[in-house]
Structures are given as structure tokens and as C-alpha cells.
Amino acid sequence: MNQRAHPHSTTLTAVPPHLYGRWRRDPVLTLGTALMRAWFPAWRPLSPLRPTPAGDGITRVRIVGREVVAHDENVVALTLAAADGEELPSWHAGAHIDVLLPSGRMREYSLCGDPADRGRYRIAVRRIPDGGGGSVEVHDALRVGDILPIKGPRNAFPFAVPGHGSPAGRIRFVAAGIGITPILPMLTVAERFGLDWSMIYTGRTADSIPFLDEVERFGDRITIRTDDAHGLPTTAELLGPVPERNADLAVYCCGPVPMLESLRRYLADRSDIELHYERFSPPPVVNGSPFTVTLASTGERVDVAADESALAAIRRVRPSVPYSCQQGFCGTCKVRTLSGEVDHRDNILTEPEREAGIMLTCVSRSAGGDLTLDL
Ligand code: FES
Incomplete structure (x- = not known):
């Protein structure tokens, strides 16, 4: 304050x-x-x-474990401990940390260990060869013993335990691929509280699904379903058996945008079912119009298509431009607008920041006409 x-x-x-x-x-x-x-x-x-002196919010952690957790070897889990040997900041299921990588990139990763363990964090990262380079850096450059600065934990996907913040009596977890990471601690908590829960875990192939061995301990509470063997799951299959009314159900889902959108549409009229979700990719652009941004330092002009973010367009010419969540809540892509009117689509900038011309390029767009950015 x-x-x-x-x-x-x-x-x-x-x-x-x-x-x-x-x-x-x-x-x-x-x-x-x-x-x-x-x-x-x-x-x-x-x-x-x-x-007390103002802190920078950064905790320095040491990588104390590195494990490949998918049979296709494209997902690596890192275990982190405080570099000073002290306890780590507490967290709750669904939380994530910002990892400041040696290259200067910052990336957010869900915590997928046990929230009760104050001595260790765990994150898991899928290699995305044609992504922004963060996942490849985690896979290829980070080794046990390395020290990393992190920020957080923060929680944008909190788990409300039935009887302790949620009126629902049952829980359905829906995870797709690396979307298992925020869900794993929720399973631990659900077991600890003796909750009534079930889960569907989907992926392209069994080899691509991380933590398969770890979730097998939950037995038939979890249905594993892969696209190569069963085709894409329907929304009804994702939800499992649901009564037509008074379902008494909370759904927690982490997966790709089409899966989340299908659940959102399906449950739009079901006020008796809570839907909580987290995306692991940018949201689709809604009601977007094309515009052009000019990068002030070089005068480069970049066309932003109606269905892409300004950030995505800028990254074509400036691959190293900072970003992290791509969903308008971390603030990493913040930039000053030198001219043009902004259609702000985030919820984190303050009015004084907006008045000063600040915008988040991952979600916000032009309100009409071109924008010149301080880049
Ligand atoms: S990248 Fe996180 S707010 Fe834009």
C-alpha cells in the first residue's frame, strides 16, 4: 500500500x-x-x-532435481529449493511462479508439487520448438545446481475446496496434456480432504502425456483418454455423467482453448455447475479489426490481423520482445503508446497508467487507426 x-x-x-x-x-x-x-x-x-526495506519480490531458488516426465521425453520437471536453504513462500493449488530465465525471458509455470511442502517447488515444462524460446531454454540450458530468480507464487486459478469455500459436493477435473500441472496439486488436496472427485486426462498419445506414472496411483478415479486411440473427446465425455439439474458439481479444467470454449458453451445455462478454468495458450481475439503498429525506434510498420494480437504481430519482427502469460494478467508486455487510441482489454492497468499511454500488447488493440509504440 x-x-x-x-x-x-x-x-x-x-x-x-x-x-x-x-x-x-x-x-x-x-x-x-x-x-x-x-x-x-x-x-x-x-x-x-x-x-522494512522494500523487497523486489524475487526469491532465488536452486534447481535440485531434473526429471523427464513424459515418455516422448518432451516434458521435463524441475524441483526447486530456496538458494538460502530457508522455507519457500507458501502457496495454494492452482498457483504459478514467474521464472526469470538466464536469457532475460520471463515465463510463468504452474506449481505442480505438494502445497504442503514448504521446502520444494516443482514445475514442468513441455518443449515447444517453434514457441518463443522459453521452453527450449528450460530444456537445453538449465541443469541441477543452477540458481534461478523467481517471482511469486501467485494464483489465478484457485481451488475452492467443497465445504471450505465452495457449495459443490463433487469435483470433476479435466486436464489436457501439460494442463495437468495446476491440476496435480488439486488432486493431492482433494485426496487429503477426502473429497468426491473424478478426472478425465486427455492428450494426443499416451507417450505425450506427462506424469502418467504419477496419476496411476489414483486408480479408476482418473480416465485416461488419448486422441490417437479414441478420437477427440466430446464435451459430455469431458464432464462424465451429470444429472439434468442440481448437479452439485464444480469443474476444474486446464487445456487448449477449443476444449475450454466447448465447456463454456455447454455449461452456459447450467447455474448448478461451477466452471473454473485456466488456459495454457492465448485466448482467441474477439471482435478484432486489423490495424498497423509503428515501432518508434526504427519506424518499422507491422500489420496486425483481425484475429491476432499486437504482440504476435510484433514478435514477427522483434522476436525478443518481452512477454509471458499472453493473457493480459502478468504485465510483462507493457509498452507505452506514443500516438493512437487504445482499446484496452486487460484488467490490471490502472487509470493513471492508461492515461499515460501504457497498453498490454498481448490483449489490447487499436480503438481505430494506427498505433505508434515506444519500441
Ligand atoms: S504477456 Fe502477460 S500481460 Fe501481456
């Missing part, structure tokens, strides 16, 4: 006059002020109330 001096506050330097006008300054208060001035600096370092 920001603290500001009140404009009408008084200070110790203004000693009031004597009550009956005998002296310009009251002698008792003058003496008291002098004592305060001498005492206060000596007392301050000893006071438990002294302000």
Missing part, C-alpha cells in the same frame, strides 16, 4: 507559541521537542516498528 503524507499534517519543527503570549515559543514544548529530536533517531534502529 502506498503511504502519502497528509497535506495538512503538522511536524515537530513547528513549536507553537506560549498559551498566554509570554514567549514566542512555549518553553515546555521547546524542551520536549529537543528531547524528541535527540531520542527519536537513537530509538528508531531498535524499534520493531521501523519500516
